[in-house]
Amino acid sequence: xxxxxxxxxxxxxxxxxxxxxxxxxVPPLLWLGVVYLGALFALLAQSFFSVxxxxxxxxxxxxxxxxxxxxSAANIDVIARTVLMAAAVTVAAAVIAFPIATFAARHAxxxxxxxxxxxxxxxxxxxxxxxVYAWKLILAKEGILxxxxxxxxxxxxxxxxxxxxxxxxxxxxxxYFGTFAVFVYIWLxxxxxxxxxxxxxxxxxxxxxxxxxxxxxxATFRHIVLPLALPGAVAGSIFTFSLTLGDYxxxxxxxxxxxxxxxxxxxxxxxxxNIPMAAAFSVVPIVVMFVYLALARRAGAxxxx
Amino acid sequence: xxxxxxxxxxxxxxxxxxxxxxxLLFLLAPLCLILLYALTTEDKTFQFPPPGLTLKWFGVAWxxxxxxxxxxxxxxxxxxxxxxxxxxxxxxxxxMYRHKxxxxxxxxLLIILPIALPGVVTGIALRSAFSLLxxxxxxxxxxxxxxxxxIVVVYNNVIARFRRTSHSLIEASMDLGATGxxxxxHIVLPNTATALLVGGLLxxxxxxxxxxxxxxxxxxxxxxxxxxLSELVRPRQRPVTNVVAVFVIAATLVPILxxxxxxRDTDRVDGGGK
Numbered sequence: 237x238x239x240x241x242x243x244x245x246x247x248x249x250x251x252x253x254x255x256x257x258x259x260x261x262v263p264p265l266l267w268l269g270v271v272y273l274g275a276l277f278a279l280l281a282q283s284f285f286s287v288x289x290x291x292x293x294x295x296x297x298x299x300x301x302x303x304x305x306x307x308s309a310a311n312i313d314v315i316a317r318t319v320l321m322a323a324a325v326t327v328a329a330a331v332i333a334f335p336i337a338t339f340a341a342r343h344a345x346x347x348x349x350x351x352x353x354x355x356x357x358x359x360x361x362x363x364x365x366x367x368v369y370a371w372k373l374i375l376a377k378e379g380i381l382x383x384x385x386x387x388x389x390x391x392x393x394x395x396x397x398x399x400x401x402x403x404x405x406x407x408x409x410x411x412y413f414g415t416f417a418v419f420v421y422i423w424l425x426x427x428x429x430x431x432x433x434x435x436x437x438x439x440x441x442x443x444x445x446x447x448x449x450x451x452x453x454x455a456t457f458r459h460i461v462l463p464l465a466l467p468g469a470v471a472g473s474i475f476t477f478s479l480t481l482g483d484y485x486x487x488x489x490x491x492x493x494x495x496x497x498x499x500x501x502x503x504x505x506x507x508x509x510n511i512p513m514a515a516a517f518s519v520v521p522i523v524v525m526f527v528y529l530a531l532a533r534r535a536g537a538x539x540x541x
Numbered sequence: 542x543x544x545x546x547x548x549x550x551x552x553x554x555x556x557x558x559x560x561x562x563x564x565l566l567f568l569l570a571p572l573c574l575i576l577l578y579a580l581t582t583e584d585k586t587f588q589f590p591p592p593g594l595t596l597k598w599f600g601v602a603w604x605x606x607x608x609x610x611x612x613x614x615x616x617x618x619x620x621x622x623x624x625x626x627x628x629x630x631x632x633x634x635x636x637m638y639r640h641k642x643x644x645x646x647x648x649x650l651l652i653i654l655p656i657a658l659p660g661v662v663t664g665i666a667l668r669s670a671f672s673l674l675x676x677x678x679x680x681x682x683x684x685x686x687x688x689x690x691x692i693v694v695v696y697n698n699v700i701a702r703f704r705r706t707s708h709s710l711i712e713a714s715m716d717l718g719a720t721g722x723x724x725x726x727h728i729v730l731p732n733t734a735t736a737l738l739v740g741g742l743l744x745x746x747x748x749x750x751x752x753x754x755x756x757x758x759x760x761x762x763x764x765x766x767x768x769x770l771s772e773l774v775r776p777r778q779r780p781v782t783n784v785v786a787v788f789v790i791a792a793t794l795v796p797i798l799x800x801x802x803x804x805r806d807t808d809r810v811d812g813g814g815k
Contacts (some may be wrong), residue, residue, distance in 0.1 A: 260636035264629040275666035339561035355565045363750045365769040366786040370571035382684035455761040482659015
């Protein structure tokens, strides 16, 4: 009969999984807890400071003054504008993403599958700025979009769009349409991927049964595919919504001069030097996202991430 | 019931195929356009179609010291951040994949929080922490931000692999008398190597490209994305910017193609996004 081995450290840890767990968890939690949560709390704390109107220096005393200023009419406008844009971008991204994700998940095979993979992953992983830059090229007055519209004799359509009050502007690159198009383009892959993953999990047999039982494709889609794909869409919307909410670069480069939350935060912490106001302003997207995440968790989106 | 050409496949409706095709065009056309613009002879406007084609801008861009410096800083930051994220992300995945314990959901939330909250929040939070603690800007302040949101990419990939690797293999190895280290070396590592590589590649690409958090944590340093940003806000040298843009696309194409071929035979694991 073989002698049992003297248990080493590895075996001891293996017999005591709780300690192993602790050993594994401490470094990442330390990092995220200290670096990330620490920084977040430092930010939160500063939003309760205020700026002295005369000297412009930060007064380190607890006050709600900054929050009172936050809810001025102009700031409410900024918040409403940003949340509306984020919602519009999310809906548009979901609509555009659905056929792409469905095709990629359920129909594409072989080289077509590879093409769809590259088509989704290349924009996702290529530089954010390069993609924004591409839209600067597209939307430029002498650029490709105006050239195509002129060739198709559709310039009048563009002019009608730009003549719209508020939404329109002098040209696409300085209107809400431009900002919207770029946002949708930039965040689209974040919607496609979770949606595609959710659709891949819909068993083929289920849709086949539905068809065999006489449901038209549209009915199968509405009653079978859509409910099963919904958690994926909600997971994707976390990204499209959050990313639009905090972006300060796109509206600065392509858009009207009306500011979004991210730009206001950036201005307050930079040139204005009003860190408390910047901090209070960045609490807005945090609160909005926590509400959103809570709703998303109910919809089962965390399992589809 | 209709059958498609391949029998068991579900039928493709034509509107679906058209919508998917149009979507694919929408995704890829802007990137192709950049390639075209890198070759244009026009250097003052974004004129389309380009009046002529030339390769000379590639040479001009290669000779620029400021671009090289920015490139090397970006590479250095991406490399260090990826290494940190690999270690921390893998540890977190190892702890989380099998065990149920109190506070597990909160930890999941903590790990995805850096990508779920807007980048501007992460950026300004770090910036204000640096100023409170009077930490001067350096490569390490950039790395601190990057590694934080790279952890989740590694974590997602590795935990997906762990879930598919049978735990009984590890148990068997230990029962047969292998030490923890040997089990790790012979069982755990070979089973997770590609997931680590893919997670690492994606984290690298993510860090290499990051700009929103970086503008807050870089101070006066210029990474490649920050160089691009200054060109976007105030275009001064359009042809060189076009070339840099093409280079950046090419540089990200390599890791994602590698990631595709490495995970092709396993389930998709690289989703979940940045």
